[in-house]
Amino acid sequence: MPIIGSRELLSLFFLNKTCFNGLFRLNSKGEFNVPYGKYKTAMIFDQPNILAVSKVLQNAEIQHANYANCFDRVNENTFVYFDPPYRPISQTASFTTYTGTEFSDKEQLQLAHFFQQLDQEKGAKLMLSNSDPKNQNPKDDFFEKAFAGYNIFRVSASRAINCDGEKRGKITELLITNYKPKFIMEYRCKKCGGNEFISEPNKYDVFEGFEGKIRLKSSEYTNEKLVLFCRDCSEVLEFAEDDVKI
Numbered sequence: 001m002p003i004i005g006s007r008e009l010l011s012l013f014f015l016n017k018t019c020f021n022g023l024f025r026l027n028s029k030g031e032f033n034v035p036y037g038k039y040k041t042a043m044i045f046d047q048p049n050i051l052a053v054s055k056v057l058q059n060a061e062i063q064h065a066n067y068a069n070c071f072d073r074v075n076e077n078t079f080v081y082f083d084p085p086y087r088p089i090s091q092t093a094s095f096t097t098y099t100g101t102e103f104s105d106k107e108q109l110q111l112a113h114f115f116q117q118l119d120q121e122k123g124a125k126l127m128l129s130n131s132d133p134k135n136q137n138p139k140d141d142f143f144e145k146a147f148a149g150y151n152i153f154r155v156s157a158s159r160a161i162n163c164d165g166e167k168r169g170k171i172t173e174l175l176i177t178n179y180k181p182k183f184i185m186e187y188r189c190k191k192c193g194g195n196e197f198i199s200e201p202n203k204y205d206v207f208e209g210f211e212g213k214i215r216l217k218s219s220e221y222t223n224e225k226l227v228l229f230c231r232d233c234s235e236v237l238e239f240a241e242d243d244v245k246i
């Protein structure tokens with residue numbers, strides 16, 4: 001990355017805060033090409049926030065490089081968060097490049113392989129976010145295959161970067177981890193602590209609690225009160241309709 005002076009830095013701040021939804025994108029010639037943001041008022045310099053961020057960054061080293069360059073620096077005490085270019089969820093959302101450099105399925109799979117390598121060889125804690133193809137096509141299991149064996153969480157995301165305001169805020173995105181994050185509140189049996197439950201006719205196979213709800217593998221569940229039994233100690237647990245997420 002070229003070293004930029006304070007004048008360029010200020011221009012970048014100005015553009016970022018006044019352009020469309022704060023998006024940063026370059027065209028194939030490396031030129032900034034985000035449209036005008038149409039804000040009535042734009043908060044360009046949030047001084048307390050900039051000073052707070054500056055303080056935190058005093059202890060940080062920022063490197064502009066291919067992600068694979070971090071390999072030697074990672075060990076079992078490292079937390080690695082990957083925020084790659086999102087895989088497009090529809091034909092029209094075919095935007096995969098912020099900087100004129102391609103990031104297609106091939107690169108997504110290479111990154112998944114790198115994730116697996118860091119997991120197996122370094123034992124670091126890993127988290128990766130991406131778009132959820134199932135918003136568009138429930139049968140698209142690209143990430144289930146690429147990250148087989150890892151935790152894949154679907155979280156509701158209010159997507160600021162969408163030119164169609166109606167479509168903002170109504171989708172899920174993926175969080176993939178090699179560890180169980182604290183934000184996942186699991187249902188546990190109060191008697192024995194087990195976390196696997198079965199329903200009486202054995203129709204629904206519950207696999208885990210998610211954001212404080214019970215999630216089912218089966219889609220046959222039809223909004224009724226659900227009575228489950230702990231698989232380990234047979235303790236009976238009742239769940240209301242609101243507790244269940246399909």
Ligand SMILES: C[S@@+](CC[C@H](N)C(=O)[O-])C[C@H]1O[C@@H](n2cnc3c(N)ncnc32)[C@H](O)[C@@H]1O
Nearest residue numbers: 065066067068083084085086098099101102103
């Ligand atoms: C979703 S954006 C990340 C945004 C960032 N987390 C932020 O808050 O500003 C994806 C980024 O991945 C970068 N990228 C693409 N290929 C890469 C590679 N091989 N190594 C490292 N970064 C890459 C893109 O330049 C882009 O900035």
